[in-house]
Amino acid sequence: MAEFSHINQRGEANMVDVSGKTQTVREARAEAYVRMSPETLAKILAGDHHKGDVFSVARIAGIQAAKQTSSLIPLCHPLMLSKVAVDFSAEPAHNRVRIESLCKLTGQTGVEMEALTAVSVAALTLFDMCKAVDPGMVIEGIRVLEKQGGKTGHWLAEDKQ
Incomplete structure (x- = not known):
């Protein structure tokens, strides 16, 4: 297993120097789920939620969050993202919404944290907009x-291979 890269030789937190890395196209996808009552999901899908189109608001929140990741996560590099997408799919059989993000750039470091931040904040926004009717x-x-992208190339979650 590789060593932790954000710890220096003295065991202190350290921002990794990526200046020597080759610029490559880098892309990451992440997912999250928000489980809710069938009634809440039905309201969202019917457009009957009293706060309006919750998916549109949560999408914008996720995109904004990806762009602000370096302000939220210590030691994350500020990145010039070339693409951020946040998509939602209802899964009524499981009483949940699946959120997927895609982040992309050409650069010297990966975009996994941005993809994770996008789905996390989109999920939090969905929760915030629906908590009055479904706090559970x-x-x-x-x-x-x-x-x-990068030196490690392509990685895919084990259950997606």
């Missing part, structure tokens, strides 16, 4: 699905 919602399954 659960945010779960936040993870990286895939990453591409």
Whole structure:
């Protein structure tokens, strides 16, 4: 297993120097789920939620969050993202909404943290907009699905291979 890169030789937190890395196209996808009551999901899908189109607001929140990741996560590099997408799919059989993000750039460091931040904040926004009618919602399954680019190349979550 590789060494932790954010710890220096004295065991102190350290921002990794990426200046020597080659610029490559880098991409990451992440997902999260928001489990809720069937009634809440039905309201969202019917457009009957009293706060309006919750998916549009949560999408914008996720995109904004990806762009602000370096302000939220210590030691993260500020990145010039070339693409951020946040998509939602209802899964009525499981009483949940699946959120997936895609972050992309050409640069010297990966975009996994941006993809994770996008789905996390989109899920939090969905929760915030629906908590008055369903305070028992659960945010779960936040993870990286895939990453591409850089020295390590292509990585895919084991259950997606």
